[in-house]
Amino acid sequence: xxxxxxxxxxxxxxxxxxxxxxxxxxxxxxxxxxxxxxxxxxxxxxxxxxxxxxxxxxxxxxxxxxxxxxxxxxxxxxxxxxxxxxxxxxxxxxxxxxxxxxxxxxxxxxxxxxxxxxxxxxxxxxxxxxxxxxx
Numbered sequence: 001x002x003x004x005x006x007x008x009x010x011x012x013x014x015x016x017x018x019x020x021x022x023x024x025x026x027x028x029x030x031x032x033x034x035x036x037x038x039x040x041x042x043x044x045x046x047x048x049x050x051x052x053x054x055x056x057x058x059x060x061x062x063x064x065x066x067x068x069x070x071x072x073x074x075x076x077x078x079x080x081x082x083x084x085x086x087x088x089x090x091x092x093x094x095x096x097x098x099x100x101x102x103x104x105x106x107x108x109x110x111x112x113x114x115x116x117x118x119x120x121x122x123x124x125x126x127x128x129x130x131x132x133x134x135x
Contacts, residue, residue: 028052029134031115036075037127046075046092048117050133059105061135065117066099067092073119073126079133080114082106091120107135 031050046067054062067075074093082088092100107113113135118128 028058028109029132031131031133034077034115034117034129034131036117036119036129045069045071045073045119045127046117048075048077048090048115050077050079050113050115052133052135054103058109060103061106062101062103063088063090063106064099064101065090065092066097067094068097070095071119073121076118076120076125078116078118079106080116093120109135111135 030052031048033047033049035047036045046065046069048063048065051062051064054060063077063079065075065077067073072095074091074095076089076091079088080086088106090100090102092098094100111134113133114130115133116128116130118125
């Protein structure tokens with residue numbers, strides 16, 4: 001009996017250590033680079049990146065969009081849902097390989113979002129590609 005009691009105490013202590021030392025899971029998910037058009041880096045005219053936890057700050061997101069070609073079209077990214085307007089848009093019309101970005105606490109943690117990148121010019125757009133992410 002004494003042997004069983006000792007084993008039970010060891011198991012209880014180990015369980016307390018394991019359970020007490022765990023941290024909550026964090027489901028934020030970056031988009032990776034999402035490219036306009038065919039969706040490959042070699043065929044892209046631009047792309048966007050959604051960083052769900054900017055530099056490890058759990059409540060900040062960073063949205064980067066890059067226009068990589070001088071074709072007269074800018075590159076934009078729409079992320080939804082976003083309140084109050086429905087869509088958060090960031091655009092880069094530089095035509096020179098530079099990027100535009102915005103960073104802030106745009107969404108509550110663990111919010112599912114859709115990231116859509118596209119080319120735009122004079123009210124028109126083309127090459128829209130969308131992926132999912134988690135803020």
